Amino acid sequence: MSNNHFKKGELYSFITGKASTAIARRLQKKFNDSGTNLTIEQWSVLYHLWKQDGVSQQELCNATFRDKPSITRLVDNLEKLNLVKRVASENDRRINKIYLTKQSQKLQEQTMDLAEETLNEALNSVPTEKIEVCKEVLQIVYDNLK
Amino acid sequence: MSNNHFKKGELYSFITGKASTAIARRLQKKFNDSGTNLTIEQWSVLYHLWKQDGVSQQELCNATFRDKPSITRLVDNLEKLNLVKRVASENDRRINKIYLTKQSQKLQEQTMDLAEETLNEALNSVPTEKIEVCKEVLQIVYDNLK
């Protein structure tokens, strides 16, 4: 059996990520409106650092699905904003360990609330069991392609 | 009942569009490997022009969910590649109508095949009915936020 369930007219939104783009834009707007001077991409790096900081840039690459130059520049910008600090590893001098600052620790609660709010708006009226199926499918898609 | 089905650890992939990013990267790789000198974003504009060309840049904005400067520059680059042509409208001189060239007409079949191939790889082993649920949820998400 073919998996070819996409008529031409349906290719588009899957490939362009229409839904996730809309979610990201909505969250960015909430950041801007609340005076949170942060891009979604910067937030996504902080998101992983809030779970654990002191990790290498390479670990941030893996966690955020970005390449090394992207992380270099995101960390550059986060450092300019005084939200993270590069600390050279003592054991391995190739490695920068990335630490949160006091300022970025304060941002966690507020921005996570806005993120949850955004997802609740996005998923308004969608039944729980359909959300679960959707999450499952998207995870398989990712696993199929990684 | 709250729609708050996202534990903190699950927020991330929905907001960042992990799955659609993976799909776009895979398709871009297929374009590159096949010598198709085209970005996914340029392709997404051509995608709508293959359905109908001679439309205004504003109509392309609506169709591709981009703002006007983004379309201006995508059309700039497509024009440099000789894939589209701007033609000033006779009725309304503010409007550029965008037309496909012979070269871009040739690209349609090949790139659509690569796009379908990509989606089939992405959705490998996902049952039809779950794909349908997923498409439905993503559409509702988009409608909820637009």
Place this chain on the structure above:
DNA sequence: GACATATAGTTGTTTATACAACTATCCAAA
């Protein structure tokens, strides 16, 4: 017809992504 307003498109700036090429450091095998 004149003017205010809306619409279509462009340009400038900042941030981000992808890829290639590069430096510095580490490590393991000869």
Place this chain on the structure above:
DNA sequence: TTTGGATAGTTGTATAAACAACTATATGTC
């Protein structure tokens, strides 16, 4: 211990997105 390959990170370049500010044209109202 030397050397060659792997790993961590940076820099250069092209493309793209978002936002603000801008020009040009059209339109509706007085």
